[in-house]
Amino acid sequence: MNGDIDVSRHCNAVEFADGVYWIGALDPTLRTFDIILSTANGTTYNAYLIRGSEGVAVVDTVKENFSDEFFARLESEVDYSEIKVIVLNHLEPDHTGALPELMRRAPQAKLHISQRATSMLKALLKPSSDAFAYTTVNTGDRVSLGDRTLSFLHTPFLHWPDTQCTYLEEEGILFSGDVFGCHYCDKRLFNDRVGDFRFSFDYYYAHIMRPFKKHVIDALKLIEPLTLKQIAPTHGPILRERPRRYVTHYRELSTSSLTREIGSDDHSLVIFYMSSYGNTARMAEEISEGAGGVAGVRVSIYDLEGGETEPFVDLIEEADALLFGSPTINGDAVKPVWDLLSSLAVVNLKGKIGGAFGSFGWSGEAVRMIEDRMRGLKMHIPHEGMRVKLIPTEEELDECRSFGRRIAEVLIGKRRERAVIDFAYLV
Ligand code: FEO
Numbered sequence: 001m002n003g004d005i006d007v008s009r010h011c012n013a014v015e016f017a018d019g020v021y022w023i024g025a026l027d028p029t030l031r032t033f034d035i036i037l038s039t040a041n042g043t044t045y046n047a048y049l050i051r052g053s054e055g056v057a058v059v060d061t062v063k064e065n066f067s068d069e070f071f072a073r074l075e076s077e078v079d080y081s082e083i084k085v086i087v088l089n090h091l092e093p094d095h096t097g098a099l100p101e102l103m104r105r106a107p108q109a110k111l112h113i114s115q116r117a118t119s120m121l122k123a124l125l126k127p128s129s130d131a132f133a134y135t136t137v138n139t140g141d142r143v144s145l146g147d148r149t150l151s152f153l154h155t156p157f158l159h160w161p162d163t164q165c166t167y168l169e170e171e172g173i174l175f176s177g178d179v180f181g182c183h184y185c186d187k188r189l190f191n192d193r194v195g196d197f198r199f200s201f202d203y204y205y206a207h208i209m210r211p212f213k214k215h216v217i218d219a220l221k222l223i224e225p226l227t228l229k230q231i232a233p234t235h236g237p238i239l240r241e242r243p244r245r246y247v248t249h250y251r252e253l254s255t256s257s258l259t260r261e262i263g264s265d266d267h268s269l270v271i272f273y274m275s276s277y278g279n280t281a282r283m284a285e286e287i288s289e290g291a292g293g294v295a296g297v298r299v300s301i302y303d304l305e306g307g308e309t310e311p312f313v314d315l316i317e318e319a320d321a322l323l324f325g326s327p328t329i330n331g332d333a334v335k336p337v338w339d340l341l342s343s344l345a346v347v348n349l350k351g352k353i354g355g356a357f358g359s360f361g362w363s364g365e366a367v368r369m370i371e372d373r374m375r376g377l378k379m380h381i382p383h384e385g386m387r388v389k390l391i392p393t394e395e396e397l398d399e400c401r402s403f404g405r406r407i408a409e410v411l412i413g414k415r416r417e418r419a420v421i422d423f424a425y426l427v
Pocket of ligand 1: 090094235
């Protein structure tokens with residue numbers, strides 16, 4: 001009952017608790033996952049099998065082209081006629097690729113999915129989905145395998161709307177789906193045997209879970225009270241040694257440090273800018289002064305010429321309002337501004353207040369383009385951006401201070417902005 005078996009050579013189920021088996025697949029050569037994620041160590045598609053006195057449950061399956069490996073491991077331990085329950089914690093294709101064939105081989109089995117997974121199941125299995133018996137489950141629902149009981153935790157948006165976790169009560173094992181997972185393929189399977197996978201774990205969190213921090217915190221409220229002997233995610237090592245430290249780490253990663261830094265009563269407004277001849281920089285300073293004069297608003301200002309954009313992502317995630325300043329060059333905002341704006345897909349900006357400003361020589365498109373990008377990120381743009389032709393006059397600098405002050409007043413709720421249509425309200 002351990003990971004000593006070489007799973008890269010033998011397609012057998014690997015027992016890691018009494019009657020609980022890993023029946024997943026290894027994908028060691030994968031170098032890019034979902035087009036955007038680097039996977040220096042490949043990945044695994046973990047699926048599990050639980051044998052109870054009154055039937056067998058399969059938890060999740062694998063990517064379709066790894067089906068042979070999955071079925072070989074499954075067949076090494078059970079007959080298809082024994083399968084009573086199939087649980088899908090998440091319906092993304094890397095975990096449901098083998099499902100249609102599994103349902104064909106075990107037609108008596110009943111699928112257990114979250115309520116939000118229903119439409120995805122129909123889309124996934126069309127047009128044959130009606131032939132499958134399925135039931136939707138929520139937090140507190142349980143299913144019995146005789147001497148084994150599975151209970152369900154409703155943990156949506158980790159990282160799809162459908163996601164849930166399943167807990168094997170008698171063994172204290174949490175089948176967590178993508179949560180606590182990572183793209184790290186190691187045939188030794190278990191966290192106390194594999195290499196150092198901390199980088200992969202944090203990288204996975206940063207790119208998959210980070211935009212859903214609020215939902216992570218909600219899920220942790222359900223997970224933390226559990227007796228946890230092992231965590232069995234759908235990717236990467238099975239966490240059997242000190243599993244709770246991964247739960248603690250998730251809480252740390254999902255908790256804002258800036259809130260503690262500035263106090264919950266203050267609002268954070270961050271200004272980023274680039275400047276060709278000092279004109280946009282001058283605007284940034286005056287906007288900062290105007291905003292900083294509003295009690296309860298703490299303003300930070302950064303010249304993007306001074307460094308890399310990546311360290312700013314944390315600040316942006318934790319800020320309440322963001323202003324971007326750019327000159328217009330060749331009808332566009334400048335590259336460092338776009339670099340920063342394009343790196344924000346990993347954070348949730350919905351509803352944050354945004355604004356843009358900049359000096360221009362001819363046409364001044366940059367400000368509108370930045371505003372469009374912020375709207376695309378579902379930010380709220382309460383005021384039209386500030387554009388100044390070349391060198392700002394004293395009157396225009398006054399307007400910059402006023403612009404900063406008005407944004408800050410919206411931020412603290414002192415000013416009601418005019419009605420605008422923003423993506424933040426449409427989605
Ligand atoms: Fe591993 Fe979201 O699928």
